[in-house]
Amino acid sequence: MASEIFPENKDASTELLFGASSELVECISQALDHGDFAQIGQWIEGLHSADMADLIVRLAPEAREKFVDIFKSYITAETLAELDDSIRKDILEILGTKEIAAAVSELESDDALDLISDLEEDQQQEVLRAIPADERAILEEVLTYPEDSVGRLMQREIVCVPPFWTVGETVSFVRDTHGLPENFYTIYVVDSRHHPLGEIYLSALLRHHENTPVSEIMGKIQKVISVDQDEGEVVDLFQHYNLVSAPVVDASGHIVGMVMIDDVFDVAEEETEKSFLNLAKVHESDFRAPISTTAYWRIRWLAITLVNTLIASFVISCFQISIQKISALSFLMTINAAMGGNAGMQVVTIVIRALGTHSLREREMWKAVRKEVSVGLLTGGFFSLLLGGIAALWVHDMHLGIILSLALLANILWAAFAGTILPIVIQRMGLDPAVSAGPILTTTTDVLGYALFLGLATLFLL
Amino acid sequence: MASEIFPENKDASTELLFGASSELVECISQALDHGDFAQIGQWIEGLHSADMADLIVRLAPEAREKFVDIFKSYITAETLAELDDSIRKDILEILGTKEIAAAVSELESDDALDLISDLEEDQQQEVLRAIPADERAILEEVLTYPEDSVGRLMQREIVCVPPFWTVGETVSFVRDTHGLPENFYTIYVVDSRHHPLGEIYLSALLRHHENTPVSEIMGKIQKVISVDQDEGEVVDLFQHYNLVSAPVVDASGHIVGMVMIDDVFDVAEEETEKSFLNLAKVHESDFRAPISTTAYWRIRWLAITLVNTLIASFVISCFQISIQKISALSFLMTINAAMGGNAGMQVVTIVIRALGTHSLREREMWKAVRKEVSVGLLTGGFFSLLLGGIAALWVHDMHLGIILSLALLANILWAAFAGTILPIVIQRMGLDPAVSAGPILTTTTDVLGYALFLGLATLFLL
Numbered sequence: 001m002a003s004e005i006f007p008e009n010k011d012a013s014t015e016l017l018f019g020a021s022s023e024l025v026e027c028i029s030q031a032l033d034h035g036d037f038a039q040i041g042q043w044i045e046g047l048h049s050a051d052m053a054d055l056i057v058r059l060a061p062e063a064r065e066k067f068v069d070i071f072k073s074y075i076t077a078e079t080l081a082e083l084d085d086s087i088r089k090d091i092l093e094i095l096g097t098k099e100i101a102a103a104v105s106e107l108e109s110d111d112a113l114d115l116i117s118d119l120e121e122d123q124q125q126e127v128l129r130a131i132p133a134d135e136r137a138i139l140e141e142v143l144t145y146p147e148d149s150v151g152r153l154m155q156r157e158i159v160c161v162p163p164f165w166t167v168g169e170t171v172s173f174v175r176d177t178h179g180l181p182e183n184f185y186t187i188y189v190v191d192s193r194h195h196p197l198g199e200i201y202l203s204a205l206l207r208h209h210e211n212t213p214v215s216e217i218m219g220k221i222q223k224v225i226s227v228d229q230d231e232g233e234v235v236d237l238f239q240h241y242n243l244v245s246a247p248v249v250d251a252s253g254h255i256v257g258m259v260m261i262d263d264v265f266d267v268a269e270e271e272t273e274k275s276f277l278n279l280a281k282v283h284e285s286d287f288r289a290p291i292s293t294t295a296y297w298r299i300r301w302l303a304i305t306l307v308n309t310l311i312a313s314f315v316i317s318c319f320q321i322s323i324q325k326i327s328a329l330s331f332l333m334t335i336n337a338a339m340g341g342n343a344g345m346q347v348v349t350i351v352i353r354a355l356g357t358h359s360l361r362e363r364e365m366w367k368a369v370r371k372e373v374s375v376g377l378l379t380g381g382f383f384s385l386l387l388g389g390i391a392a393l394w395v396h397d398m399h400l401g402i403i404l405s406l407a408l409l410a411n412i413l414w415a416a417f418a419g420t421i422l423p424i425v426i427q428r429m430g431l432d433p434a435v436s437a438g439p440i441l442t443t444t445t446d447v448l449g450y451a452l453f454l455g456l457a458t459l460f461l462l
Numbered sequence: 463m464a465s466e467i468f469p470e471n472k473d474a475s476t477e478l479l480f481g482a483s484s485e486l487v488e489c490i491s492q493a494l495d496h497g498d499f500a501q502i503g504q505w506i507e508g509l510h511s512a513d514m515a516d517l518i519v520r521l522a523p524e525a526r527e528k529f530v531d532i533f534k535s536y537i538t539a540e541t542l543a544e545l546d547d548s549i550r551k552d553i554l555e556i557l558g559t560k561e562i563a564a565a566v567s568e569l570e571s572d573d574a575l576d577l578i579s580d581l582e583e584d585q586q587q588e589v590l591r592a593i594p595a596d597e598r599a600i601l602e603e604v605l606t607y608p609e610d611s612v613g614r615l616m617q618r619e620i621v622c623v624p625p626f627w628t629v630g631e632t633v634s635f636v637r638d639t640h641g642l643p644e645n646f647y648t649i650y651v652v653d654s655r656h657h658p659l660g661e662i663y664l665s666a667l668l669r670h671h672e673n674t675p676v677s678e679i680m681g682k683i684q685k686v687i688s689v690d691q692d693e694g695e696v697v698d699l700f701q702h703y704n705l706v707s708a709p710v711v712d713a714s715g716h717i718v719g720m721v722m723i724d725d726v727f728d729v730a731e732e733e734t735e736k737s738f739l740n741l742a743k744v745h746e747s748d749f750r751a752p753i754s755t756t757a758y759w760r761i762r763w764l765a766i767t768l769v770n771t772l773i774a775s776f777v778i779s780c781f782q783i784s785i786q787k788i789s790a791l792s793f794l795m796t797i798n799a800a801m802g803g804n805a806g807m808q809v810v811t812i813v814i815r816a817l818g819t820h821s822l823r824e825r826e827m828w829k830a831v832r833k834e835v836s837v838g839l840l841t842g843g844f845f846s847l848l849l850g851g852i853a854a855l856w857v858h859d860m861h862l863g864i865i866l867s868l869a870l871l872a873n874i875l876w877a878a879f880a881g882t883i884l885p886i887v888i889q890r891m892g893l894d895p896a897v898s899a900g901p902i903l904t905t906t907t908d909v910l911g912y913a914l915f916l917g918l919a920t921l922f923l924l
Contacts (some may be wrong), residue, residue: 280811347744
């Protein structure tokens, strides 16, 4: 029967480039309803942990709960590590402390920590008590580092050797020592106080004769990262110098771990994701959250638009009499606000991005302002001539066209100026320009857009 | 004199986390003006190639040209590889064919290719003729792969061994073979037809006894990538499976290269950069481009706003008589358009992002629509009650408040529905939803926002 719902079940997990196929999700949902658990077991046997995580995420909430409860044993520590935070919380509630502790022991310290930080304070303590003392000590230490710091991101399992060792001694050490990381790419050469002196790529180790001292073949360490550095800065650092790994030191310069490019890759994706969604005022977990939570987040963001639009409405209401007298004002006024707002968003976005990638430093603000205002003169000039002309022809009123032209040019110039200054000032205040610069600027271009156009019209045409 | 302008010149390149400091850029500009070239030479001696690239980018155009011309010899192949495309073009024009050819020979195939593709067709041929025949053959082959395909991204220098070799034989091979990549992390085990069978991490190689056959210690290859696959898909693949490297095969399954995570990292950054900037309608190279080019790009994007706003104005102009009769319409109408537009942008952004990360597949469209419309009902309900109430109190007109409520609810529901469908349909048409979904949706929410509110008011209140 099951094979009728899902004829090519054997290929189910291999037919796609990656992830759980929609067919697999569909079939598992149906089999769950029919209680056909043996069939599900066959389907998910051998599924990659990342695909299993994908499958869990894609199941409907009730099906997901049932699935996790019945197929607990298939959910590996890696699967838990792969899950989206918002969904993992629910899964961890279904699993018991024992299962979570087992998963935590199995994972490397950075993933284990990520998992633990999802738990409630009391369950966190319970899980910590249930894992072996040495692992607990490490995790508790790591938990003392601030969130989003390198201390949380780094891998503590590293291979260090003294500079007077030979290639042969190093190879024997790697061969005979238990508890080294499963895969590693770099060995660090450290002095007697555990300060990093140099790094050796494994390929260099393979290439040299066993009597060669490691101090002869070690390469210069491009950058040493401090344990309390911000994750985001490390992303920029890795990108700038094309690093694959970097050693991490504590305040006294002792090596305490290393950061690998794959962890940095994850941080980079999270960061761009966040700034991308912030720009459009959407919460990071919006897509996977339940309807009511999503609605709550959306409402919170849209409240900014509400304030913005009420201010703009108030400005327009001040010119009611003018609009009654010259009815064309009512439909021409929106042009100025829309063009100013969009021109401003272009400027704000490029400045936020340039600040984020360090292409623009705060002290170069005036250079950026000069460029943006020049660009504003050109674009503003172009559109003010074009739209002024269109307006004049449309309403057969040369004066109204000229007024729209002037107001538009002024608004676009303001957008260029304020759009550059605002993100820089907001950043200097220690806030995130991606969140607030856009709405603030749009409010000003709206207000200015309506006030200038309607004001000039009132002044000269009434 | 030079040390007066730049007192702590020795620390100039080390004081920052990375990149060329603004002081260094400033001092070099001044020294260029004063002709103090010996001083500049001292400052830039030993600068990392990435920092040198940063310095070149940050110099003003005239200073840059002069600097490159005089300090040609300091500009390494790696510096050229690091440069932003738009600026590299200019630098390559200053350098001669001979210098470019030397740089191309020095770089690994992916970077060399990147450099060559910046040249004009005839200079490309010239450079190709000036490099050694064997390197030329490789580059010419790579140039046959489509842009943004894995064939262009991959590293062709890989280490392959047959399955019957031992660890010892493999180590000797690595030690004694010239021309292997300088750093590598994985060795591929291939059969006699060069089909990949498994992979060996160097750390595994170090750990095992030299008599162990490699077939015993090789690990399963998670994913084999095809040479004509799109770069973007590879990013998703690496992220999904947390890969560090993957072998690349041609149409007949022969291994032809490998993709490393650091290259994937670069592609990922480029892609998110692009979609981030597309969302706000800014060109990728906007920040570094000259004023006139930037203005041209901005105008091209703002032309969309122009069309959008003219359509909206036309809709409003159809209701001139109603606005003349009920003057409150003129300032309340913008509320509906603004709220609908912003609610729609939230939906569009989240759907574009979910499509991009494959969290949402096209066939799950109706599931997404159901959620978004439900969210729209909640947010729309909330704001329509709130704003309807505010409007009624503001203009002392209960009926106008009710009409605003209804129009607002309908517009937000439309934004939820169309905001979900539109990006999916655009993607299915083979276009990029990040570019066009936003403006199209905003036009509809503007039109609907004005038409619904003004239309209902005309119908019921006049």
